[in-house]
Amino acid sequence: MLYASAISDMALLMAVIWSFHLKYAQTAAFYLKAPTFMYVFIFIALRALRFEARYVLFAGAMGALGWAILLLIVLSGHGGPPNVTHDYTEYLTSNATLIGAEVDKIVAVLLVTSILALAITRARRLLVRAVAERIAAQDLSRFLAPEVADRIRRSELRIAAGEGELRDVTILTTDLRAFSGLSATMAPDSVVKLLQDYQARVCPAIRAAGGSIDKYLGDGILSSFGAAQPSGTDAADALRAADAVAAAVAAWNAERTGQGLPPMRVGMALASGRVIFGAVGDGDRLEYTVIGDAVNRAAKLEKHTKAENVRALCDAATYDRAVSQGYVPPAVRERRAARQVDGVAAPVDLVVITP
Template identity: 65%
Template sequence: MLSRLRAWLFDGAGTGELPERVQAAIRRQQEQSEILIGWVQLAIVVLVTTVYESTAMPTGVVQEDYSFEVEVLAIYGLFCLLRLGLAYARLLRPWMLYLSVIADMALLMGLIYSFHYKYAQPAVFYLKVPTLLYVFLFIALRALRFEARFVLFTGFVAILGWTGLILYALGGRGGPPNPTDDFVEYMTGNALLLYAEIDKMVAIVLTTIVLALAIARARYLLVRAVSEGVAASDLSRFFDPGVAARIRGASMSIKAGEGELRDVAILTVDLRGFTRLSTELAPDAVMKILQEYQGRVCPLIAAHGGSIDKFLGDGILASFGAVVPSPTAAADALRAADAVIAAATQWSRERQAAGMPPLEIGLAVSSGRVVFGAVGDGERLEFTVIGDAVNFAAKLEKHNKEEHTRAVTDAATYRLAAQQGYVSAGPHERRTNRSVTGVAEPVDIVILAP
């Protein structure tokens, strides 16, 4: 039972068992918290100094030559600056954090202790000063790190400090303690009511315990949130960014069989001769070529508003206006096609210059109305586009071989793109009444790259 409680309070529900990347993410959150704590500590120095130095002595009272509080505040300020610098440098260690807690409480108790000198009163006088309320601020400050152990340690040090001040006042070394059981006398004079001081310590203890329990629960949620956030970040790499954003922003659970009609443009890209090449090269070399090819093509598609629907081996299927409706889908698709063609031409030249066989691409663009939605069996889902425009783009891409071209589109898509603002970089040849395998009617096509 005790071991489970200790693990829950101090280990954040098993953070040591988490993958290293998740633990690293949690450490980054804690490092950011320490920076915030450092700035709050500096603000406390300024606030306490302002309040303390603005208090005036009673009229006619001569203050003793006792001004250690100025040096204390100055030293504490330098300590906070050093701590803040270490926090920014990510060099803070647990023992430094414990030392910081001790420094916080030493400052607070030292200031409280100095009040009976400042106002020339017996030591029991300082037991009533409102400065004690800062102890709750220091305890709460440790909650920013989301580790219960520092909250508990801060509360423990605060209790020790306040107990020391009570014992000093009771000992009579700072003047007569004047113990009393009369609450009115305690409130109106320099008398010590022990039960009142015990009440303060109980408040500190209860605050510490409640905060520690709250932080333990919050840390558990933090661990879960960071774990799920890292997992979501990793998984999002397997999705198009637009699809990932759609999944994250969905107000309800996404189900298979739900779809929407979209007017889109479809772009398909294929790496020619890759199937043969994959049988001749080592697996690592094959994957390296794929990575290089996709690393050049995919960013260009995304830069022009396209979403990668799927990778089909060396083939890429992308849609424009499906994930997010767009009034310029066809124009964006042709601009992306121009950029992909230029990049592929440059890549082929680089390979040839390096003594490697050049690689060519086949590309096609079509447009039309499709259904965009989730398909799958409920356990595994995939967002995709379904419709004639998708099939037509695939057939057009294969038709490149018949035309001895690298990239084509149909005349209707080309005309639509022009209406949407597309301007070709050069003249594009138009070929009419072409017979495309799998398409019943003749097709007018436009050559994007011979």
């Protein structure tokens, strides 16, 4: 239908132009000067709305062919003598035929058609590439923290391993207690379902407070505040996230108890400090992560929660920093001074976040 419409449009246009010499009782060479010829370009441009080059090329070919046929009718002598001339003035002021001028029209039709088709082809490629990049960007956000994915998308330079920036951040680590023992006694599907339930409750609480999920460490989650996007309230946001995670786990355990399942315990720890935020890897595979003492200290404090027999701990310096940033604790927190933490040389003043 689209090809047929191009043929019918051009045929009708050429028939109207051909009829001019009959209407005005002139020789056939008269219609070659009809300004109606310009409608050829309109019919070609209309095919561009389909955004496919083949329809433009076909319409242009039909236009050039139609004008060539009209020229051949004139040169054949049908409708009067062709009166071929090489004088441009005579061509303009009489019913003479200047073959070069008509050939120029055909060439112009073909050139405009080719340029328009090329533009459409390039535009389609750009559109396809843009859609593919949009889909890839959406997939990127599924595998990386949204802030990191956005950072990668906006990067004007190629990201390379070893590039990093100093950040003052707060690290929050969470760990699903006794998961290794449970996974050894549960079916694989049940293990994955349990892990998914845990992450589905903990991760939204972290993100809602402004945290970025740095990585999943089996049943552990490492998140950072103020790394991907520098913040002046990183410690306060991290403490709020810890409170939200504790509430989410409590709600999860209420559901599990109602289903006749045992409750789960989640350990947490927080630590603040200056870290390096950047890309690491071997060049072929890169990963954005945080590196520094705060990360190590948070991991050690999380392990120390078992020794303190609590679910969540924070060093006193981080807690005081959070309070100075506007964090309002929901209750008075217990402080434990000068505790010896494995892997930490000096005693650490601790604050119990969740008993």
